[in-house]
Amino acid sequence: MTPTHESLLGVRAVAAQAAPALWATPLQMGELFPRGVTQYAVGGVMVAAGIAVIYLGTAIIPGNSTFLETTLSYVSGQERFQRPRFLRSRDWRVVFAVSIVAGAAVWGLLLDPGAFVTRVQWWRLFFGGILVGIGTRLGKGCTAGHGVCGLGSASHTSIVNVILFVGVAILTAAVVQLAGVSP
Protein backbone atom coordinates (compact mmCIF):
# COMPACT_ATOMS: atom_id res chain seq x y z
CA MET A 1 0.00 0.00 0.00
CA THR A 2 2.76 2.37 0.91
CA PRO A 3 4.58 2.21 -2.43
CA THR A 4 1.28 2.82 -4.23
CA HIS A 5 0.57 5.79 -2.02
CA GLU A 6 4.04 7.17 -2.65
CA SER A 7 3.74 6.69 -6.38
CA LEU A 8 0.37 8.49 -6.30
CA LEU A 9 2.04 11.36 -4.51
CA GLY A 10 4.71 11.27 -7.18
CA VAL A 11 2.11 11.39 -9.93
CA ARG A 12 0.43 14.30 -8.19
CA ALA A 13 3.73 16.11 -7.93
CA VAL A 14 4.46 15.54 -11.61
CA ALA A 15 0.93 16.68 -12.50
CA ALA A 16 1.39 19.83 -10.46
CA GLN A 17 4.54 20.54 -12.41
CA ALA A 18 3.03 19.71 -15.75
CA ALA A 19 -0.35 21.36 -15.38
CA PRO A 20 0.77 24.95 -15.86
CA ALA A 21 2.54 23.87 -19.02
CA LEU A 22 -0.66 22.22 -20.26
CA TRP A 23 -2.73 25.27 -19.44
CA ALA A 24 -0.21 27.55 -21.05
CA THR A 25 -1.53 26.88 -24.54
CA PRO A 26 -5.01 28.43 -24.11
CA LEU A 27 -3.57 31.13 -21.89
CA GLN A 28 -1.07 32.09 -24.56
CA MET A 29 -3.82 32.07 -27.20
CA GLY A 30 -5.66 34.58 -25.04
CA GLU A 31 -2.55 36.69 -24.81
CA LEU A 32 -1.89 36.53 -28.54
CA PHE A 33 -5.51 37.37 -29.39
CA PRO A 34 -6.96 39.29 -26.43
CA ARG A 35 -9.92 40.44 -28.55
CA GLY A 36 -10.66 36.88 -29.76
CA VAL A 37 -10.15 35.53 -33.27
CA THR A 38 -13.55 35.31 -34.95
CA GLN A 39 -13.92 38.87 -36.15
CA TYR A 40 -10.41 38.85 -37.59
CA ALA A 41 -10.88 35.72 -39.66
CA VAL A 42 -14.41 36.58 -40.80
CA GLY A 43 -13.44 40.16 -41.58
CA GLY A 44 -10.43 39.03 -43.61
CA VAL A 45 -12.54 36.61 -45.64
CA MET A 46 -15.03 39.41 -46.34
CA VAL A 47 -12.25 41.78 -47.47
CA ALA A 48 -11.20 39.20 -50.05
CA ALA A 49 -14.82 38.34 -50.90
CA GLY A 50 -15.41 41.97 -51.90
CA ILE A 51 -12.41 41.80 -54.20
CA ALA A 52 -13.51 38.40 -55.56
CA VAL A 53 -17.00 39.64 -56.44
CA ILE A 54 -15.56 42.44 -58.58
CA TYR A 55 -12.86 40.22 -60.05
CA LEU A 56 -15.19 37.39 -61.06
CA GLY A 57 -17.60 39.83 -62.70
CA THR A 58 -15.10 42.09 -64.45
CA ALA A 59 -11.60 40.50 -64.31
CA ILE A 60 -10.52 43.75 -62.63
CA ILE A 61 -8.23 43.29 -59.61
CA PRO A 62 -9.27 46.24 -57.44
CA GLY A 63 -6.58 47.60 -55.14
CA ASN A 64 -7.29 50.50 -52.85
CA SER A 65 -4.40 52.93 -53.19
CA THR A 66 -4.60 53.71 -56.92
CA PHE A 67 -7.79 55.62 -55.99
CA LEU A 68 -5.56 58.28 -54.41
CA GLU A 69 -3.88 59.06 -57.73
CA THR A 70 -6.81 58.54 -60.10
CA THR A 71 -8.94 60.87 -57.97
CA LEU A 72 -6.24 63.55 -58.13
CA SER A 73 -6.67 63.46 -61.92
CA TYR A 74 -9.98 65.32 -61.49
CA VAL A 75 -8.18 68.33 -60.03
CA SER A 76 -4.56 68.15 -61.21
CA GLY A 77 -3.20 68.26 -64.73
CA GLN A 78 0.03 66.54 -63.72
CA GLU A 79 1.12 64.13 -66.43
CA ARG A 80 1.31 61.23 -63.94
CA PHE A 81 -2.39 61.52 -63.00
CA GLN A 82 -3.61 62.10 -66.56
CA ARG A 83 -2.39 58.77 -67.89
CA PRO A 84 -5.14 57.05 -69.93
CA ARG A 85 -5.38 54.03 -67.65
CA PHE A 86 -5.95 56.31 -64.66
CA LEU A 87 -8.62 58.28 -66.53
CA ARG A 88 -10.30 55.04 -67.56
CA SER A 89 -10.56 53.69 -64.02
CA ARG A 90 -11.05 56.84 -61.97
CA ASP A 91 -14.87 56.77 -61.97
CA TRP A 92 -15.29 53.21 -60.73
CA ARG A 93 -12.50 53.71 -58.19
CA VAL A 94 -14.46 56.59 -56.64
CA VAL A 95 -17.59 54.40 -56.58
CA PHE A 96 -15.56 51.57 -55.01
CA ALA A 97 -14.05 53.77 -52.27
CA VAL A 98 -17.41 55.37 -51.44
CA SER A 99 -18.95 51.89 -51.25
CA ILE A 100 -16.22 50.81 -48.80
CA VAL A 101 -17.14 53.82 -46.63
CA ALA A 102 -20.81 52.83 -46.91
CA GLY A 103 -20.11 49.16 -46.12
CA ALA A 104 -18.29 50.14 -42.94
CA ALA A 105 -21.17 52.45 -42.04
CA VAL A 106 -23.61 49.56 -42.50
CA TRP A 107 -21.54 47.53 -40.03
CA GLY A 108 -21.56 50.46 -37.60
CA LEU A 109 -25.31 50.87 -37.84
CA LEU A 110 -26.14 47.14 -37.66
CA LEU A 111 -23.65 45.70 -35.19
CA ASP A 112 -21.88 48.43 -33.29
CA PRO A 113 -24.10 51.42 -32.57
CA GLY A 114 -22.19 54.57 -31.79
CA ALA A 115 -19.36 56.14 -33.73
CA PHE A 116 -15.81 55.01 -33.18
CA VAL A 117 -13.33 57.86 -32.72
CA THR A 118 -9.63 57.04 -32.68
CA ARG A 119 -7.41 58.31 -29.89
CA VAL A 120 -4.33 58.10 -32.12
CA GLN A 121 -3.01 61.65 -32.36
CA TRP A 122 -3.74 63.75 -35.45
CA TRP A 123 -0.10 64.27 -36.38
CA ARG A 124 0.50 60.52 -36.49
CA LEU A 125 -2.45 60.12 -38.88
CA PHE A 126 -1.37 63.07 -41.04
CA PHE A 127 2.39 62.56 -41.32
CA GLY A 128 2.04 58.77 -41.36
CA GLY A 129 -0.60 59.27 -44.06
CA ILE A 130 1.82 61.26 -46.21
CA LEU A 131 4.30 58.37 -46.12
CA VAL A 132 1.51 55.88 -46.83
CA GLY A 133 0.52 57.98 -49.86
CA ILE A 134 4.07 58.15 -51.20
CA GLY A 135 5.03 54.58 -50.34
CA THR A 136 1.97 52.82 -51.72
CA ARG A 137 2.17 54.69 -55.01
CA LEU A 138 5.91 54.29 -55.41
CA GLY A 139 5.77 50.64 -54.35
CA LYS A 140 2.86 49.79 -56.72
CA GLY A 141 0.40 48.74 -54.06
CA CYS A 142 -0.90 48.69 -50.51
CA THR A 143 -2.21 46.21 -47.97
CA ALA A 144 -4.97 45.24 -50.40
CA GLY A 145 -3.06 45.38 -53.69
CA HIS A 146 0.10 43.63 -52.53
CA GLY A 147 -1.07 42.10 -49.26
CA VAL A 148 -4.31 40.46 -50.39
CA CYS A 149 -4.30 40.40 -54.21
CA GLY A 150 -0.55 40.08 -54.74
CA LEU A 151 -0.01 37.40 -52.11
CA GLY A 152 -3.12 35.64 -53.41
CA SER A 153 -1.46 35.66 -56.84
CA ALA A 154 1.79 34.26 -55.37
CA SER A 155 3.58 37.30 -56.86
CA HIS A 156 7.24 37.44 -55.82
CA THR A 157 7.15 41.22 -56.15
CA SER A 158 4.28 41.41 -53.68
CA ILE A 159 5.91 38.95 -51.27
CA VAL A 160 9.02 41.15 -51.16
CA ASN A 161 6.95 44.31 -50.74
CA VAL A 162 4.76 42.85 -47.96
CA ILE A 163 7.73 41.49 -45.99
CA LEU A 164 9.34 44.92 -46.23
CA PHE A 165 6.35 47.03 -45.23
CA VAL A 166 5.27 44.75 -42.39
CA GLY A 167 8.84 44.46 -41.05
CA VAL A 168 9.54 48.17 -41.29
CA ALA A 169 6.15 48.98 -39.73
CA ILE A 170 6.93 46.72 -36.75
CA LEU A 171 10.28 48.48 -36.28
CA THR A 172 8.64 51.89 -36.65
CA ALA A 173 5.91 51.05 -34.13
CA ALA A 174 8.61 49.92 -31.70
CA VAL A 175 10.43 53.25 -32.11
CA VAL A 176 7.14 55.12 -31.59
CA GLN A 177 6.54 53.10 -28.42
CA LEU A 178 10.09 53.64 -27.14
CA ALA A 179 9.69 57.37 -27.75
CA GLY A 180 6.76 57.25 -25.34
CA VAL A 181 4.16 58.26 -27.93
CA SER A 182 0.77 56.82 -26.93
CA PRO A 183 -1.77 56.79 -28.32
Added chain:
Amino acid sequence: MSSSPDRHPLFYPLIVLGGLIQGFGLAYSGMARPEVVVDFLQFDDLGLVLVMGGAAVVSGVVFWAAPRFLDRAPLTGDVYTRRVKSMDRNVVVGGVVFGVGWGISGICPGAAYASLGVGNLPILWAFAGMFLGAYLHGFWRSRNSSAESVSTVADD
Protein backbone atom coordinates in the same frame (compact mmCIF):
# COMPACT_ATOMS: atom_id res chain seq x y z
CA MET B 1 -18.70 59.89 -66.01
CA SER B 2 -17.93 61.23 -69.49
CA SER B 3 -14.42 59.83 -69.44
CA SER B 4 -15.61 56.27 -68.90
CA PRO B 5 -16.06 53.86 -71.76
CA ASP B 6 -19.47 52.27 -72.13
CA ARG B 7 -20.05 49.95 -69.22
CA HIS B 8 -22.27 46.95 -68.79
CA PRO B 9 -25.40 48.02 -66.84
CA LEU B 10 -24.37 45.74 -63.98
CA PHE B 11 -20.77 47.05 -63.85
CA TYR B 12 -21.33 49.79 -61.29
CA PRO B 13 -23.79 47.79 -59.17
CA LEU B 14 -21.13 45.08 -58.90
CA ILE B 15 -18.46 47.60 -57.90
CA VAL B 16 -20.83 48.89 -55.22
CA LEU B 17 -21.55 45.36 -53.98
CA GLY B 18 -17.85 44.52 -53.78
CA GLY B 19 -17.08 47.76 -51.97
CA LEU B 20 -19.90 47.22 -49.48
CA ILE B 21 -18.67 43.70 -48.67
CA GLN B 22 -15.07 44.83 -48.30
CA GLY B 23 -15.97 47.90 -46.22
CA PHE B 24 -18.14 45.78 -43.92
CA GLY B 25 -15.27 43.30 -43.57
CA LEU B 26 -12.69 45.99 -42.84
CA ALA B 27 -14.91 47.47 -40.14
CA TYR B 28 -15.86 44.07 -38.68
CA SER B 29 -12.22 42.94 -38.57
CA GLY B 30 -11.19 46.04 -36.60
CA MET B 31 -8.68 47.17 -39.24
CA ALA B 32 -10.63 50.42 -39.52
CA ARG B 33 -9.33 51.22 -36.04
CA PRO B 34 -5.71 52.44 -36.04
CA GLU B 35 -5.41 51.15 -32.45
CA VAL B 36 -5.95 47.55 -33.60
CA VAL B 37 -3.25 47.88 -36.26
CA VAL B 38 -0.78 49.47 -33.85
CA ASP B 39 -1.51 46.72 -31.29
CA PHE B 40 -0.61 44.16 -33.95
CA LEU B 41 2.63 45.94 -34.88
CA GLN B 42 3.59 46.05 -31.20
CA PHE B 43 2.68 42.35 -30.72
CA ASP B 44 -0.11 43.07 -28.24
CA ASP B 45 -2.74 41.44 -30.48
CA LEU B 46 -1.81 39.33 -33.49
CA GLY B 47 -5.31 39.39 -34.97
CA LEU B 48 -4.19 41.14 -38.14
CA VAL B 49 -2.31 38.01 -39.18
CA LEU B 50 -5.70 36.30 -39.35
CA VAL B 51 -7.23 39.16 -41.36
CA MET B 52 -4.49 39.18 -43.97
CA GLY B 53 -4.14 35.40 -43.86
CA GLY B 54 -7.88 34.79 -44.25
CA ALA B 55 -8.04 37.31 -47.07
CA ALA B 56 -4.99 35.92 -48.89
CA VAL B 57 -6.33 32.34 -48.71
CA VAL B 58 -9.63 33.38 -50.30
CA SER B 59 -7.98 35.54 -52.95
CA GLY B 60 -5.44 32.79 -53.55
CA VAL B 61 -8.17 30.28 -54.39
CA VAL B 62 -10.03 32.77 -56.60
CA PHE B 63 -6.95 34.03 -58.49
CA TRP B 64 -5.79 30.46 -58.98
CA ALA B 65 -9.11 29.05 -60.14
CA ALA B 66 -10.59 31.80 -62.33
CA PRO B 67 -7.80 31.97 -64.96
CA ARG B 68 -7.85 28.17 -65.21
CA PHE B 69 -11.51 27.31 -65.23
CA LEU B 70 -13.37 30.43 -66.36
CA ASP B 71 -13.48 31.90 -69.82
CA ARG B 72 -13.94 35.65 -69.82
CA ALA B 73 -15.44 38.03 -67.29
CA PRO B 74 -19.18 38.41 -67.99
CA LEU B 75 -19.36 42.19 -67.53
CA THR B 76 -16.25 43.26 -69.43
CA GLY B 77 -15.27 40.37 -71.68
CA ASP B 78 -11.72 40.59 -70.31
CA VAL B 79 -9.58 37.55 -69.57
CA TYR B 80 -8.78 36.70 -65.96
CA THR B 81 -5.20 37.32 -64.89
CA ARG B 82 -3.27 37.20 -61.65
CA ARG B 83 -1.84 40.30 -59.98
CA VAL B 84 1.85 40.12 -60.79
CA LYS B 85 3.77 43.40 -60.93
CA SER B 86 7.29 43.90 -62.20
CA MET B 87 10.03 43.96 -59.60
CA ASP B 88 12.25 47.03 -59.40
CA ARG B 89 13.85 49.37 -56.91
CA ASN B 90 10.59 51.32 -56.48
CA VAL B 91 8.90 48.24 -55.02
CA VAL B 92 11.60 48.07 -52.35
CA VAL B 93 11.81 51.79 -51.55
CA GLY B 94 8.02 52.16 -51.67
CA GLY B 95 7.53 49.21 -49.33
CA VAL B 96 9.93 50.73 -46.80
CA VAL B 97 8.30 54.19 -46.98
CA PHE B 98 4.83 52.67 -46.69
CA GLY B 99 6.03 50.61 -43.71
CA VAL B 100 7.23 53.70 -41.86
CA GLY B 101 3.92 55.44 -42.53
CA TRP B 102 1.86 52.39 -41.51
CA GLY B 103 3.89 52.05 -38.32
CA ILE B 104 3.39 55.71 -37.40
CA SER B 105 -0.30 55.97 -38.25
CA GLY B 106 -1.76 52.45 -38.12
CA ILE B 107 -3.60 53.30 -41.33
CA CYS B 108 -3.55 51.95 -44.87
CA PRO B 109 -5.76 53.23 -47.70
CA GLY B 110 -8.63 50.71 -47.62
CA ALA B 111 -8.78 50.73 -43.83
CA ALA B 112 -8.90 54.54 -43.88
CA TYR B 113 -11.95 54.53 -46.18
CA ALA B 114 -13.68 52.09 -43.85
CA SER B 115 -12.64 54.14 -40.83
CA LEU B 116 -14.53 57.11 -42.18
CA GLY B 117 -17.57 54.85 -42.50
CA VAL B 118 -17.54 53.92 -38.81
CA GLY B 119 -17.71 57.61 -37.96
CA ASN B 120 -14.04 58.17 -37.21
CA LEU B 121 -13.77 61.80 -38.31
CA PRO B 122 -10.13 62.29 -37.19
CA ILE B 123 -9.24 59.85 -39.99
CA LEU B 124 -9.66 62.83 -42.34
CA TRP B 125 -6.14 63.77 -41.20
CA ALA B 126 -4.96 60.51 -42.74
CA PHE B 127 -6.96 61.24 -45.91
CA ALA B 128 -5.26 64.63 -46.18
CA GLY B 129 -1.88 63.03 -45.64
CA MET B 130 -2.42 60.20 -48.14
CA PHE B 131 -3.65 62.53 -50.89
CA LEU B 132 -0.77 64.91 -50.20
CA GLY B 133 1.70 62.02 -50.34
CA ALA B 134 0.17 60.67 -53.55
CA TYR B 135 0.32 64.17 -55.03
CA LEU B 136 3.96 64.69 -54.04
CA HIS B 137 4.81 61.31 -55.58
CA GLY B 138 2.88 62.09 -58.75
CA PHE B 139 4.42 65.55 -59.04
CA TRP B 140 7.88 64.07 -58.69
CA ARG B 141 7.17 61.24 -61.14
CA SER B 142 5.70 63.68 -63.69
CA ARG B 143 8.82 65.86 -63.53
CA ASN B 144 11.08 62.86 -63.99
CA SER B 145 8.94 60.99 -66.49
CA SER B 146 10.99 62.09 -69.46
CA ALA B 147 14.14 60.63 -67.95
CA GLU B 148 12.37 57.47 -66.87
CA SER B 149 11.49 54.46 -68.96
CA VAL B 150 7.82 53.67 -69.30
CA SER B 151 8.25 50.46 -67.34
CA THR B 152 5.65 51.08 -64.66
CA VAL B 153 2.72 49.31 -66.18
CA ALA B 154 0.09 48.88 -63.54
CA ASP B 155 -0.30 50.02 -59.99
CA ASP B 156 -2.96 49.26 -57.44
